[in-house]
Amino acid sequence: MVRAKFFARTALGLALAMGVAAGGVSAPAMAKEKEKKAEAPKITLSKGFMPAYQATKTALDAAAKRPDVVAGREAATAAENAYRSAQGKAARDAARAKYDAAIAALGTVVAAENQAVENAFTAATTPDDKFVAGQLGLTLGQLSLDKKMQRRGLQSMVDSGKVAAADAAKFNYYIGGLAFDSRDYAGARAAFQAAIAGGYTEGGIDGLLADSYFNDNQVAEGLKVLNAAIAKRGAAAPEDWIRKGIVVSYKAKLAPEAVAFSNKLVEGYPTKENWALAIAVIRDMSQFQNQEQLDLMRLMDRTASWSEARDYFEYIQAADPRRLPAEALKVIDLGIASGKLQASDVSVSDARNIASGRIAADKASLVGLERDARAASGSAATAMAGGDAFLSYGDAAKAEALYQIALSKPGVDAPRVLTRLGIAQTDLGKTAEAQATFAKVTGLRAPIAALWSAYAKSKAAPAQ
Numbered sequence: 001m002v003r004a005k006f007f008a009r010t011a012l013g014l015a016l017a018m019g020v021a022a023g024g025v026s027a028p029a030m031a032k033e034k035e036k037k038a039e040a041p042k043i044t045l046s047k048g049f050m051p052a053y054q055a056t057k058t059a060l061d062a063a064a065k066r067p068d069v070v071a072g073r074e075a076a077t078a079a080e081n082a083y084r085s086a087q088g089k090a091a092r093d094a095a096r097a098k099y100d101a102a103i104a105a106l107g108t109v110v111a112a113e114n115q116a117v118e119n120a121f122t123a124a125t126t127p128d129d130k131f132v133a134g135q136l137g138l139t140l141g142q143l144s145l146d147k148k149m150q151r152r153g154l155q156s157m158v159d160s161g162k163v164a165a166a167d168a169a170k171f172n173y174y175i176g177g178l179a180f181d182s183r184d185y186a187g188a189r190a191a192f193q194a195a196i197a198g199g200y201t202e203g204g205i206d207g208l209l210a211d212s213y214f215n216d217n218q219v220a221e222g223l224k225v226l227n228a229a230i231a232k233r234g235a236a237a238p239e240d241w242i243r244k245g246i247v248v249s250y251k252a253k254l255a256p257e258a259v260a261f262s263n264k265l266v267e268g269y270p271t272k273e274n275w276a277l278a279i280a281v282i283r284d285m286s287q288f289q290n291q292e293q294l295d296l297m298r299l300m301d302r303t304a305s306w307s308e309a310r311d312y313f314e315y316i317q318a319a320d321p322r323r324l325p326a327e328a329l330k331v332i333d334l335g336i337a338s339g340k341l342q343a344s345d346v347s348v349s350d351a352r353n354i355a356s357g358r359i360a361a362d363k364a365s366l367v368g369l370e371r372d373a374r375a376a377s378g379s380a381a382t383a384m385a386g387g388d389a390f391l392s393y394g395d396a397a398k399a400e401a402l403y404q405i406a407l408s409k410p411g412v413d414a415p416r417v418l419t420r421l422g423i424a425q426t427d428l429g430k431t432a433e434a435q436a437t438f439a440k441v442t443g444l445r446a447p448i449a450a451l452w453s454a455y456a457k458s459k460a461a462p463a464q
Contacts, residue, residue: 041162043128052123056116056136063113064143072106076145103145110144131160151178169198173205180208185216206232207241219252230264239269246281255285259447263454270458275305282447294318295419296448299455309340321355325362327392329355366390373402380409384417391420396427415445422452431460
């Protein structure tokens with residue numbers, strides 16, 4: 001028999017690492033999005049604002065050509081690139097500090113221009129003045145790589161009322177991105193919501209809105225937003241959005257939400273890696289005993305989504321070499337062939353010897369077991385045991401028949417039998433019947449049945 005072992009739960013850790021990190025998504029950058037220039041509104045500046053405007057524009061035009069400004073911009077850009085590429089919290093914190101210092105140094109270089117822009121904001125009294133003051137602020141912000149000033153400039157332009165509705169939505173998207181990068185998540189939410197209300201749909205804005213909640217420790221609200229965004233996109237929902245839902249739910253210990261996002265992931269993107277992630281999440285967030293674990297691990301076998309030695313050991317233990325020797329032996333051999341199990345390991349060799357020694361007698365008992373299960377006097381337990389035996393030997397047709405008999409008997413463990421009936425139907429290619437069967441499973445097994453249903457559905461889908 002397999003002796004109990006403790007394994008580092010690396011499968012889930014590795015699987016989660018393949019998803020989007022919980023720290024957030026990069027905010028949108030205006031320079032990266034190719035857009036048609038907005039049609040310039042008709043502007044008439046007030047006499048009081050005109051001198052401030054002319055002085056500021058002249059100063060900004062001259063600063064753009066100055067060697068000290070050019071050098072400062074190059075240093076700040078290099079620091080930002082280093083921050084974006086840094087890996088690990090310590091490295092990112094250190095790189096962020098250098099980036100902030102470079103931006104501050106560049107700000108010192110353009111201190112006079114900054115004062116000129118402040119003067120322009122102060123002098124602006126009419127909507128037209130405020131629109132142009134915003135343009136000046138945006139120009140300075142882009143020159144000095146000052147995202148707060150860029151945001152202030154864009155906000156002034158939007159608040160002036162001189163920006164067309166469609167362009168205002170786009171500007172709000174940029175404002176939200178700049179607020180996000182400045183870690184003002186409340187401001188980012190307000191801007192993203194205004195952009196969405198204005199009809200803006202580009203740049204993954206719904207996902208960024210969800211991230212503005214996650215990064216502000218408002219997990220439940222963020223998950224609602226993310227779930228709605230995924231539902232709105234349907235089959236086109238980005239894979240990384242769904243993975244983000246899993247990661248955030250898992251870390252917040254929200255099992256129902258983690259299970260729901262896991263189902264969405266394998267329904268939309270049924271890769272081996274995603275099956276491994278979905279199965280690992282459900283396994284780690286549920287209180288399964290051996291019988292439930294067995295049916296979940298059977299799904300791992302069908303999807304070939306093994307990740308580590310733990311997967312094989314838990315399957316072997318759930319199957320039990322003394323009870324389902326053929327199935328246990330198959331898993332042991334798969335584990336050895338994969339290199340995850342070592343034949344010389346005492347736990348492995350003991351389990352293999354027990355399973356090998358039991359198979360002949362176990363096979364010989366199948367005829368009598370089927371006869372007793374089909375007898376009118378047979379109990380639900382006998383019919384279920386017969387179905388279990390034939391399912392473990394890969395005879396899905398006989399397993400299906402005996403599970404149907406078990407369901408007609410009093411005292412049947414309906415969730416368990418329905419799960420395995422659905423598995424047998426899936427193995428037989430009866431994917432529609434299997435999905436209907438899995439839909440009847442309730443209680444602790446419901447998440448397992450939901451994943452199996454997603455697998456059955458994927459088997460029915462035409463090849464791409």
